[in-house]
Structure formats: C-alpha cells, structure tokens
Amino acid sequence: MEDFKVTLKQQIIDSLNLQGMKPADIDDNAPLFGEGLGLDSIDSLELMVLLERNYGIKIEDAREGRKVLTSVQSMADYIEQHRKI
Amino acid sequence: MSKAMYIKAASCISPQHSYGEGPMLEPLMSSDTGMLHVVEQDYRKYISPVAIRRMSRLLKMSITAGMQCLADAGVQPDAIITGTGRGSVSDMEHFLSDMITLKEEALNPTYFIQSTYNSVNGWLALQTKCTKYNETFVHRGLSFELALLDAQLTLNEANDTQNILAGGFDEMTDYYHVVKGKIGYWKKEQIDSLELLQHGNTDGTIGGEGASFFVLSNDKGNARAAIAALKVLHKPGVAEMQNAINEMLEQNGLVANDIDVVLSGMNGDAKQKKLFEAGTGMFGDGATVCAYKHLCGDFDTASGFGLWLANKIVSEQNIPTVTIQSGVRSDAIDKLLMVNHTITGDASLILLNSCK
Numbered sequence: 179m180e181d182f183k184v185t186l187k188q189q190i191i192d193s194l195n196l197q198g199m200k201p202a203d204i205d206d207n208a209p210l211f212g213e214g215l216g217l218d219s220i221d222s223l224e225l226m227v228l229l230e231r232n233y234g235i236k237i238e239d240a241r242e243g244r245k246v247l248t249s250v251q252s253m254a255d256y257i258e259q260h261r262k263i
Numbered sequence: 264m265s266k267a268m269y270i271k272a273a274s275c276i277s278p279q280h281s282y283g284e285g286p287m288l289e290p291l292m293s294s295d296t297g298m299l300h301v302v303e304q305d306y307r308k309y310i311s312p313v314a315i316r317r318m319s320r321l322l323k324m325s326i327t328a329g330m331q332c333l334a335d336a337g338v339q340p341d342a343i344i345t346g347t348g349r350g351s352v353s354d355m356e357h358f359l360s361d362m363i364t365l366k367e368e369a370l371n372p373t374y375f376i377q378s379t380y381n382s383v384n385g386w387l388a389l390q391t392k393c394t395k396y397n398e399t400f401v402h403r404g405l406s407f408e409l410a411l412l413d414a415q416l417t418l419n420e421a422n423d424t425q426n427i428l429a430g431g432f433d434e435m436t437d438y439y440h441v442v443k444g445k446i447g448y449w450k451k452e453q454i455d456s457l458e459l460l461q462h463g464n465t466d467g468t469i470g471g472e473g474a475s476f477f478v479l480s481n482d483k484g485n486a487r488a489a490i491a492a493l494k495v496l497h498k499p500g501v502a503e504m505q506n507a508i509n510e511m512l513e514q515n516g517l518v519a520n521d522i523d524v525v526l527s528g529m530n531g532d533a534k535q536k537k538l539f540e541a542g543t544g545m546f547g548d549g550a551t552v553c554a555y556k557h558l559c560g561d562f563d564t565a566s567g568f569g570l571w572l573a574n575k576i577v578s579e580q581n582i583p584t585v586t587i588q589s590g591v592r593s594d595a596i597d598k599l600l601m602v603n604h605t606i607t608g609d610a611s612l613i614l615l616n617s618c619k
Contacts, residue, residue, distance in 0.1 A: 195316040216313065223372040230369040 183254050190250070193228045194221050206251045214249070222247055229253075234262030265415050265493075268479040269486035269618065270578075271426065272336035275571035276301050276324040277473035277559050278456075282331070287575055288558065288583050293457045297449050298435050298470035299560040309390065317373050319353045321434040325383040325474040329430055330390060336478035340428040341421075342396035343384050344414050346406030348563020353436050354378035383432060391428075404605025407431030407475075407564040408495050411613070415493060418481045430476035431564030440470050448561075448606055450531070459531040459557035460588065468530035468606070471560015475567030477574070483618060487578035490570075491515055492614040499610050501541040508545060508602070511612055522550045523593040524582065526573050528566060528603030530556045535604050542602035543588075551593045553586040566603045566611060573599050577617045 187201035194217065208214035211222070225247055229235040235257065237243045246256045275281040278299035279288045292302060306315060306323040309330035315323065325345075333340060358374040376382070381399040388397050396417065400409040407430075414429045443449065450459075450467035459469055480486070492511050499507065512518060525546050529539040543552045553576070559568040576582050577599050582592060601613040 197312075197316055218313070220317070220372060220376070227369050227371055231365070 179254065179258070182258075183250055186254055186257070187250055189228055189232060190225070193224050204250055207249050210247055210249060225253075229257070232263065233257050233260075235260050265419055266481060267489040267491050267616065268411075268415055268418055269481070269483050269489045270574050271338065271478040271480050271484050271486050272332050273475070273477045273571050273574045274328045274332035274335060275473065275475040275568060276304055276328045277475070277568050277571075278302065278471055279558050281568070281571060282328065287579075288585065291457060291558075291585060293455050294469075295453050295455050297444075297453070298440050299456055299472070300435060301473055314386075317377065319351050319377060319434070321351050321353065321432060321474070322377060322383060322386065325430070325432040325476075326386050326390065328432075328474040329383070329387045329428060329476040332430075332476040332478055333391065333428060336426065338426040338478060340391055340393050340395070340478075341425040342398075342414070342417055342427045343387050343391075343393060344396070344398050344400075344410045344417070344427055345384055345430045345432065346400040346402070346408070346410035346564055347380055347383070347431065348401070348403050348406050348433050349439070350380035350401065351378045351382060352434055352439055356436060356438050387428065403609075404563050404607055405495050405609050405611065407567045408493065408611040408613075411479075411490065411493055412495065414479050415490070418479065421481055424480065424482040426478055426480045426482075428476060429479050430474065431567030432474035433472055433562045433564045435470045435472040435560070435562065443470070456560065457557055457585070460529060460554055463529070463531050463536055464533050466533050468532045468556065468561040471556070471562045471565060473559055473562070473565070473568050475564070475571045477570065486618050488574045489616050489618055490613060491616045492612070494612045496610040496612075498608040499538075501537060504538060504541050504610060505545060507612060508542060508600070511614060515614060517598065519546050520549050522546055522598050522600050523596045524551045524553055524576060524599040526569060526576070526586075526599060526601045527552060527554045527588070528556055528569055528601070529554050529588075530561045530604075530606070532606075535608075538604050538610070539602070546590075548590055551582060551590040552588045553582060554588050555586060558585065561606060563605070566601065566613075569601055569603060570613065573601055573613070573615050577615050580617075
C-alpha cells in the first residue's frame with residue numbers, strides 16, 4: 179500500500195503538472211483541495227480523468243467523487259477496492 | 264480619415280531579444296531548422312504558480328507580454344483586442360490527439376479549456392479585472408491587423424480618453440510545421456534563418472512565433488510614435504498594391520519621398536517576391552528599406568513583431584543594421600510605412616508617424 183501511494187502521488191504530480199513537487203512533499207491525509215495542496219475545480223476534473231484512465235474507475239455521483247478526492251489516502255483506499263485495470 | 268492611434272507602450276516576446284530592458288535584438292538569435300521559437304522569459308512575474316502549471320507556451324508568453332505592456336504604459340485597459348491565426352495550437356494538438364488515442368473518453372479538460380482562441384484575452388481580463396470590451400480576431404494572416412482596425416474604430420468613436428490593449432500572438436509546433444510543409448509553406452533547403460532574404464529565389468519561407476502587445480490610445484501622453492493609417496487588402500496584385508499605397512499616401516497628404524523607412528514583411532519566398540518588390544520599389548533610394556521576417560520567421564501575426572520593431576525604430580530614431588536591406592540610412596525618421604503580405608496572399612499597410 180505504501181509503494182502504491184507513492185505511485186499515486188507521482189501520478190497526481192504528473193497529471194496536474196505540480197512543478198517542483200515530489201511525492202514525499204504530499205501528506206497522505208492532507209486535504210487535496212483548499213488548505214492542503216490548494217487544488218481547484220479543474221484539478222478535480224483532471225483527477226477524475228486520472229482515475230478513469232489509469233484504473234478504469236468512473237465516478238458518476240458528484241457526492242461520492244468529493245469523498246474519494248478528499249486526500250491521497252482516500253483515493254488510494256477507493257482505488258484498491260474498485261480498480262478495474 | 265481616422266484619428267491617430269498613439270502607441271503608449273509596446274512589449275514583444277519573440278525569437279529575438281525583444282523583451283525587457285536589454286539592448287534591442289542583441290545578441291542575434293538564429294536557427295537552421297526551418298523554424299524559430301521565442302526566447303523564453305521568466306513567466307512567473309505576472310502569472311501565479313497555481314495558474315502557470317496548466318498553461319501552454321503561447322498562454323505564458325502572451326499574458327506576460329500583455330501585462331508587461333500595461334505596466335510600461337501605467338494604465339488599466341479600457342478594452343482588450345487581439346488577433347491570432349491559430350490560437351493555442353499545442354493545447355489543440357494534445358486534445359485532438361487524446362480524442363483519437365483514448366477513443367473520445369477520459370479526456371483532460373485543461374487542454375480543451377485553454378485551446379480556445381480567446382483564452383489569452385480571458386486570462387488578461389482576469390489578471391487586470393477588466394470587464395470591458397474584449398475581442399479576439401481569428402482571420403489567419405490578417406488577424407493582428409483586424410485587431411488594430413477594431414482598436415482604431417473603437418478609439419474613433421470614443422469621446423473620452425481610452426487606452427486599448429491590442430496584440431497578436433501565435434505559436435509554432437513541430438506538428439504544425441510538418442503539416443504546412445506538405446503544402447509548400449517552408450523552404451526545402453536548410454538555411455540559416457538570418458540569411459533567409461538571401462534565398463529569395465527559391466519557394467517557401469521559415470516558420471516563426473511570438474506575442475506582441477501595444478497600448479494604443481487617443482491620448483498622446485508620452486507616446487513617441489503613432490499609427491496614422493491602416494489598410495488591409497484581400498489578395499492584391501501588383502497594380503492594386505501600388506494603388507493602395509498611393510491612396511494611403513495621398514489621404515495623409517504625403518508623397519513617396521516623404522517616407523523615411525519602408526519596413527517590409529518580405530519573407531524570402533520566390534512566389535511573393537514580385538508583390539514585395541512592387542511595394543518597396545515605389546520609394547527609390549530616398550527611403551531605407553528594412554525587413555524583419557528573417558528575425559522572427561513567418562506566421563499569421565508576424566506583423567505584430569513588425570509593428571513592435573517599427574515603433575522602436577521611430578521612437579528611438581535608430582534602425583538596427585540587421586534589418587536594413589537597401590537605401591541610405593535615414594538620419595531623422597518621421598514617417599515609416601509597413602508593407603506586409605501574408606503567406607496566403609493578403610496584404611496590409613500601416614503608416615507610422617513620429618510624435619515630436
């Protein structure tokens with residue numbers, strides 16, 4: 179799981195072009211939006227695309243999406259349970 | 264007759280050293296790849312780290328050139344009017360390529376959002392909090408000139424002092440270069456870009472890119488140059504071109520001998536040689552004939568680089584040696600005529616006056 183979270187963080191960095199950031203700079207439980215990484219609504223769309231492209235996961239329900247994209251930990255947990263790729 | 268548009272500030276990011284405080288066009292940049300790319304700048308001055316990570320080169324250079332121009336003029340824009348032939352081509356290429364490879368599913372939104380032609384104007388409006396008139400003209404090789412024309416009409420109608428941010432921008436990508444190469448845009452032989460105009464007997468030119476912005480006003484302020492007249496022509500022949508130049512001179516109370524500098528958009532393409540010679544040949548030895556596309560390459564809004572250079576020449580009363588093609592070097596530069604042809608055969612004339 180720890181190795182997977184590092185991979186996921188690198189995918190987030192690449193997908194959102196977070197220049198100068200390394201996986202170690204992202205706390206597993208820090209909020210992705212607002213105070214933590216400071217991501218915005220376009221980033222949330224990019225993360226949805228990341229989930230679909232890399233793990234075959236389509237989230238149709240916006241409320242569920244908000245829960246999944248809370249932190250790296252919540253994303254990793256959800257991917258582990260629902261991944262199709 | 265239209266009123267003069269005073270150039271209060273100009274900023275240009277181009278394949279040459281045209282941006283910032285350093286000496287104009289020094290050191291000279293060249294390429295033998297058939298295309299020129301801009302000298303990259305530190306774009307973080309005007310764009311936040313959160314926003315910059317999503318931006319293509321075109322967005323970064325255009326926003327930076329536009330914001331720098333406003334800072335130099337020290338004004339807030341009353342309108343933002345720009346022209347682009349192709350907009351954010353690299354974002355468009357990403358988006359279309361993803362559509363094909365991913366079978367129209369799971370597409371990145373950013374490339375799509377920012378591939379629209381007016382994304383530069385949108386960003387400039389957000390940065391300056393300008394909610395006034397905002398227009399992007401997309402008309403291939405005349406895009407920049409039509410933006411200037413709209414600025415001219417807007418200033419003519421204004422009853423109060425207006426400052427318009429006007430500009431032109433386009434980017435070159437490898438894919439675009441290949442596609443246009445297939446329809447004969449570019450020279451087949453490998454040449455040094457600075458020697459482009461010495462290869463005027465073969466077909467084709469070299470590609471380029473850049474972002475040029477100007478604060479245009481109906482208020483003279485500290486402006487040292489003004490656009491006195493502007494004309495666009497749809498695929499003119501030699502006679503039509505010469506008639507248009509004569510008409511413009513006459514309307515402004517001038518004769519050919521009054522023009523000190525002719526700044527030509529000659530691009531080294533043998534197919535267009537006659538048209539350019541028709542424009543520059545009317546002025547004999549009395550005027551200095553200069554050119555600029557060996558410095559910036561040819562692209563839809565290359566005349567933006569031309570206008571930036573023209574403004575520099577007139578306001579600093581100095582003609583860079585690398586631009587001079589023929590004629591004696593004028594000591595006092597009062598009238599400068601820009602004569603441009605696009606790759607697709609349209610043309611434009613821009614007359615600049617010095618503001619003494």
